[in-house]
Amino acid sequence: QLQLVESGGGLVQPGGSLRLSCAASGFAFGFYAMGWFRQAPGKEREGVSCITTSGGRTNYADSVKGRFTISRDNAKNTLYLQMSSLKPEDTAVYYCAARYGYCSGDGDEYGSWGQGTQVTVSS
Numbered sequence: 001q002l003q004l005v006e007s008g009g010g011l012v013q014p015g016g017s018l019r020l021s022c023a024a025s026g027f028a029f030g031f032y033a034m035g036w037f038r039q040a041p042g043k044e045r046e047g048v049s050c051i052t053t054s055g056g057r058t059n060y061a062d063s064v065k066g067r068f069t070i071s072r073d074n075a076k077n078t079l080y081l082q083m084s085s086l087k088p089e090d091t092a093v094y095y096c097a098a099r100y101g102y103c104s105g106d107g108d109e110y111g112s113w114g115q116g117t118q119v120t121v122s123s
Helices: none
Strands: 003-007 010-012 018-025 032-039 046-051 058-060 068-073 078-083 092-100 117-121
Touching: 003 092, 018 032, 018 092, 018 117, 032 068, 032 078, 046 068, 046 078, 058 068, 078 092
Parallel strands: 010 117
Antiparallel strands: 003 018, 018 078, 032 046, 032 092, 046 058, 068 078, 092 117
16 A cells, blocks of 8 residues: 655754655655645644655745755655755654645645654754
8 A cells, every 4th residue: 555654854953954755655656746744743734845746846835945855766766855954943743745646735635644754953
């Protein structure tokens, strides 16, 4: 069955970098738009970024634009999120999600989710 497994989270100091990965299996990865979402304690889920099936187009939340880069390797069925210049407010559980067809910033339009990986930005 469809499975998404995130990795790469951890504790990092402000200004540092992390790269998250999302390994996909059980479905035709190349036909799905992929998104990264995050949820901080006591806050609603937030859309971070989305990438189209081919990787040719990407979208970012204003809060991460210029600091985060989403990418995908369809040959490896893997989604990435390179995070730089991290801030304490980036602390959250980060989830990858799959949506057949086009990108969307609405998490309710994604049918499949990973289990999440914790990112903590703190000195």
